[in-house]
Each structure stands twice: as C-alpha cells, then as structure tokens.
Amino acid sequence: MADSQTNFAWATLLDIAAPDGRRRLHDRLAHALRTAIRTGRLTLGAAVPPSRALAEDLGCSRWVVTQAYGQLVAEGYLVARVGSATRVSWTPHTAPPRSSAPRTPVRAPIRYDLAPGLPDLRAFPRRRWADAVRTVTGSAVHYDLGLPDPAGHPVLRTTLAQYLQRSRGADAPVHCVSVCAGVTDGLVRTCRALHAEGITDVALEEPGWGRLRDAASSAGLRVHAVPADHDGLRVEELVRTPARAVVVGAAHQFPTGTVLSPARRAELVRWARSVDGFVIEDDYDAEFRYDHHPVAVLQGMDPGRVFLLGSVSKTLSPALGLGWLLAPAALTQALRAANPVAAAPPVLDQLALATFIDRGWYDAHLRAARRRFRSRRDLLVHTLATHLPHSRVSGTAAGLHLLLHLPDGTDARAAVQAATAAGLRLADLDTYRTAPSPQRALVLGYGNINDTEIPPAVALLTEALRSTAPHPRADTGR
Template sequence: MRQDQKSLAWSTLLEVDGQPEGPLHRKLCGALRSAVVAGRILPGSALPPSRVLAGDLGCSRWVITEAYAQLIAEGYLEARSGSATRVRATAVPNQGRPRSNPQVSVPVEFEMLPGMPDLRTFPRKRWADAVREVTASIASADLGYPDVFGHPRLRERLAAYLVRGRGADVSADNVIVCDGTLDGVVRLCRALRSAGHTHVAVEDPGWSRLSSAVSTVGLTPVPVEVDRDGLRIDRLRASTRTRAVIVAPAHQFPTGTVLTPARRAELLRWAREVDGLVMEDDYDAEFRYDRRPIGTVQGMDSARVVLMGSLSKTLSPALRIGWVVAPPRWAEALRDAAVAVTPPPVIDQLAFAAFLDAGWYDGHIRASRLRYRGRRDLLLTEMASTLPDLEISGAAAGFHLLLHLNDCDAAQAVRRAARLGLRLVDLDQYRMSARTGPPALVLGYGNLSDASVPEAVRRLAEAVRGKGTGTSRG
C-alpha cells in the first residue's frame, strides 16, 4: 500500500501559470515536463486520469489527453491499455545520481525520430506567392466566419486530387476540411459515439495519439495486432463489441507493412457484416519506392470507408490542413455534430487550393519522392556497412524504417544514442497490448540531411554496439 501511494503523482504542484504564453495544453505539457526533469515526479509514477486532472485544473479532458500524448511522443511518459499513464523509467537518465555530479546534457545533433518530413525543402516562395495571390483576390464574403466543413473551392480541388492521385471515390460534397488527422479522428469518434458505438479498434503497434484521441471522446480503444501482412482481421473479428477501426493500409505506422489484397478484402467483408466503419489513415502513401503508390481502400468501398489525410507528411505539420472523406451517412453525422469546430484559416485553405491548381503540389510530391528514395538508399548503404547482421524492414515507403536489434536492449541503445547527440525512439513506445516485444528501433530519416547520414549512422552503430549487446565486431 505504501509503495502504491509513493507511485502516485496526483498531488504534484504543476507550475502551469509560469509557462510561456500559448494554448493551455502546451502550458500543461511544459509544466509536466519540468516536473519530470526536476525530479518532482519520479520515474514509474502514475499520473492522474484525464478526467481527474481536468476537474482539478478546470479545463476539458482534451487539454489533458493532448498534453499526455505529446509527452508520450517525446518519451517522458508511457501509456498501456488498461493501465495508468506513467512516467517512463528512462525519462530522466540521471535519476538516482548524486546531485553533486549531475549528468551533462548533450545537445541533439541528429534527429532520427519518425514522422517528420524534410522541413528544409518546404516550398517557401511558392507558398508565399499563393498566399499573396489569394490575399489580394479573396472575396470580401470569404473574410467572414468560415464554413466549418471547409471552403468549397478547396473541397473541389481536394476531391479532384484524391481521385487522380490516390484512386479514391470522392465528390466535393463528401470532403470535410479539418486541421489534421487527429482532428478528423476526434470528429468521427464523436459521431460514432452518437450512433451508439462504444469501441474503436486501433493497430498495435501504432501511433499512440490515435488511441488517445479515441479515449478523449469516451470510446474504448481496442489494440489489434499487426503482422507482416498488416492488420490481423481475425483478431479484429474476435472483438465482438467493435464495429469501427482505424487502419493505415498503404503504409502501417510504425512497422511499414502494407495490408495485403486478401486482408483488404477481408477487412471490407468484416465492415459489411457488422455494419461497421473503416477509418483509413492515408498519411504518407504518396511516398513509395518499390512500385507505384498503392491506391486507397476507400476507392474499393466508399460506403464503408472514411479516408483521412493531411499535409503533415507532404508539406509541413505547421500548416494544420487535413481532410476527411466520409460516406454520405457519416458526412451527415459529422455535419450534425459540428459544434464549436474551428477549420483551418480560409486564406491557408485557398492558398492550398491555388497550390493544387498550379500543379505545384504534384510537383512537390514527385520531387520529395525522389529525394527520400535517394536518402533511404544512402541510409541503407551506410547501415549495411556498419550493422550488417541486423535486419531492416519497412523501408519500401515513407521516410522511416525498423532496425531489428536481435539481443540488444533497445531502451539502452536509445539512452546511449542520447549521450552521443543522436535522438532515437524504441518500438516499444508504440506498443499497447504488451509491454515489450522483439527489440527494434524506429528510425526516421525524412528531416535528416543527406550530408549527415554517414555520421548519424556511425553514432547509431556505436549506440547499438554497447557492452553486452551481442553486436560488437572483433
């Protein structure tokens, strides 16, 4: 009992008001991060449930879950299905060291976290030209309160692009513009809850913020195993209370697997049998290197599949522009549930529409695909030279891959890499139903410059070859 009490962090003083100005969830995130780093919340401590902390702070649960999700992504917290959110045991590497000899913080020189595109190549001039042109020509009526479903011009251009570029079955009437995939998931989950749904399946391992978004609206996320062929539909069928699923069939995160044709057909059969809904996360499917990009599942059955996408991986997450393509039934439900919805700024929406009209978006995708392929090839060449006995998977698309570590401790490799100025992430961070699995690192290379690849891989090899890893060379 005494140990349980020590592991609770419910009464920790959070200096929210002392954080830099910004949205409340960012201030709370900063306050929690500071409390962890300062040692006021110890490794292993359980944080209060979002409902409890929201009541204490007088805010919505969304503020809490958003802050928790960000700190999970940064490696300070960990969340497991059916358990409390806790401070990771490795969140503060110098925990337990004498205060007179604190660990020196090593600046991060190389970021190999997944999910970040090449920000150096953002088309600044063309985007500025589009914004300038739109600002000069925008109708006065468009400067008023925006349409909560998105500007009609962008919805039309998006529909045309998704039909042409992604093989989707889309009309402008079914396109809803939002500020990203998570926003789309939250809106859809609200509509699902109103329709009587209680559970939503998510891929395991998978992007942890998706399960947090499901929980935010009071639904229960159900982890479903992913193998080399993608989502296990037999495991999905076993969850008899689940009639909705979030899946990334073209490029699963973080494993990089592709949902096989047989699994795609089985997924759609399941959706028809249970009168269910498939939410397709099409987050980076444009970047495929071994074949042409794989088309959407939504194009196979537009009555049962919602297609979700955004500019986060193709242009920049800072733009906060995403979209949801919903079947008529669910499009109507989303419209009915559109309370206090804030779409992206109209000028940004129209700038993106102009970007599509001019062909700049298609050109940027093509150039990015070539750039990422060249960088991936360089990374694979360097890793084959320095870590030839370790398996690599998930490298056929996107801009991240898996490095399987055999008998190496992935968490220790992450800590050693941090001391070398290299920031990595452990695959275990994305697991939900099991605390650990075969050790692996999720290596992102989207925002890593070509020139830095050799040195980054050298430090990666040094981190992996630490004492007792079984990968040392003679």
C-alpha cells in the same frame, strides 16, 4: 548597449494609482516604470513610449512624463540619446535561488534527427507557398474574410475532392469532404460521430501511433489493440473484439511499414459490412512509395463504410495544420452535427493550399520529394548494412521511416538513451506498443535529416548499440 529599432515596450501596463492620493503624479509614474524594469516586464534595451504618446495615453501633461523619464535616467534605469528612443539600460542581477532538488543530467544537444514523423523541413517550398499566400490574399473576396464554414472553404473542398479522385483512387463527392487540422483532428471528429451513432468500441493497429489511441479515447470510445503482421492488420483478431470501427493504415502501416494485402482488404470490408461498422483509413504518407506503383485507397472499395483521413503534415509541413476528412455520404451530416464547435483552419491558408494544388506545385513538390527520399533511403540502408551487418532492415518500400531489427539480447531502450545522450534522436519500436514485445527494433526516420548527416548519425547509433551490448561471460575454465 545595442540600439534595437524594434524592441518597443509601448503596451506595458503601468499602475500609477496612489492609495493615499498624496504622491505627485510624476513620482507615481517613475515608481511604476521602475517597478516594471525591476520585475523584468520592461527588459534591457526595450524602448519606452515617446513622452507625448505616453502623456496622451495617461491623460496627463507631457511635463509629467519628461520628469519621470528624467528621474529614471538620473538613476540609471533609462538611457536617452539624441535622435533615438529612450531605452531601458538596467537589468536585474540577482542570482537564481538555489534548489535542493536533484539536478537533471545535461544532455548533448541533438545533432542528428533519425526520429520518425517529419518530412524534409529544409525543402519546404517557401517561395511557391509564399506566392500562393500572396495570390489569395490579393484575390480573396470580402465574404471569404468572414466567419469560416466549419466544413472548410468550398474552393479547397472541391480541389481536394478532385485530387483524391485522381491521385488516390478515392470516391470523393465534394459534399463528403471536410477540411480539418490534420489526421488526429479528423479522427477525433470521426470518433465523436461514430459514438453519436451508437458505436462504443474501436480497434487500432498494434503497434501504432499513440496519438491515435489518445484521440479515439478522448472521443469516448473504448480502444482495442489488434496486432498487425507482414500482411497488415490481422482481421481474424479484429473479429474477436467488440469493435464496430477500426483505424488502419492500409497503404503504409505505422510503424512497421507493411501494406495491407489484397486479401486482407477484401476481408476487412466484409467485416465492416457484417458488423454494420466502419473502417477509418489513415492515409498519412501514402504519396511516398518508391519500389512499386502507389496503392489506391481502401475507401474506393466501399465508400459507404470507409472514412478517409489525410493531411499535408508529411508532405509539406505539420506547421500548416491542414488536413482532410472524406466521410461516407450517409454520415456526412451526422459527422458535422457531432462536432458543432469544430473549427476549420484559417481560410487564407485553405485557399493557399487550393492554389498550390491547382497550379501543379503540389505534384511537382511530391515528385522532387520522392526522388530525394528514395536516394536518402538507399543511402541509409547501405550505411546501416556497412556498420551493422547483423541487424535486419524492413519497411523500406514506402514512407519516411524504416525498421532496424536488432540482434537478440539487445537492450533497445538503453541504446536509445545512449544515442540521445550523444546527440542522436531516434525511437524504440516499443514506444508505439501498448505492451513491451520480445521483438527488438528501432524506428529510424529519414525525412528530416541531410544526406551528409547520415554516415555520422549511423556511426553514433553503432557506438550506442556497442556501448549497451551485453558482455559475454568470461570462461573461468571450471
């Protein structure tokens, strides 16, 4: 048995009470430990407390504990070695009960990840992030460690306001910036505020990210799907809905990858003014633009009508849980009043992000990431063209995913299932629709995959498509 020095079980709850009060205390302790081992609460290799420490916790003599330990050593439940902790040496060997339920098919482990939604997690700037955390942990004053401001720490809010102004062209007064846990959290807060202002209907792009629909619904709003085409959201379709708010990915629509055209931008702002409504701009991955200059946020065209949501989930990691919400000045107080129990992310994490941005590390990380993703995108597009010449690619100008349009008659869902069974993760475009469409396409993400993995991943995709392709009927000559 390996002698782990870290697997301590000193906080295990032991019931040593005796209903009849006649069993001796060391027998009751041995029984409690034996039961904890048999039920798996004390696992193989776990170290039990030193006899003196356990005696102090239980309020008994050390002799009681040594007697109980000695009994369990004799029975084979514990093992004691000189100079080492006393450890559990027994584990249950009972077989799991048989079930009459049908067995779930065993799938191959995921070897390649072409699903959208993740950045390059291997490239997370661990050293510099650790430096930022270390810096703020040492420099934070005592009142930074108290109850956090629900709107976010003033230092990060100031840093974010400056960043959004210089990099995204936003109109961002510090008092209008709130720190949140990400885009979904920001959308829930926004929809709650709009609901409190009397808005009951919101429109979302079709296709679109399902979690945004769920977030809007959870805030009490009725959701209406509005189609998007090659110029972005179709505002003429939006006008036909009762919505007074709309969520739009102006810089890079998910999942089609289209950019809201200048004409549609102006039309959308006019719509918001005409219905006394609001635009909620999802700026989820606009930092990654490869073939053209970055597109400024729509929020700058009318700060009084546009909310701006963003996060570091696509640039650093979703595990950080850090995002921002820029609200119209007239609704900032209403936003916070409608979310009285909303909690900002941990303060030290907020201060670490502020330091990470202020020292230029965030900009440097984005520059390196853009170069890496541009090269990876080019490799993926070239490999797809080689293996699947009859399929068309779109949505490549920005972001971390693209669309692979499949030939007519292709069963995209069956292809996804076949690819998953072979160890390749990807997504069908219909996954992001409220209703199936005749258009057959796959959404392929290239953020969280190595360059060297792209050729074998595309080879698996090609085989999955081939295995699910319809077979032409044989000519019988009749």
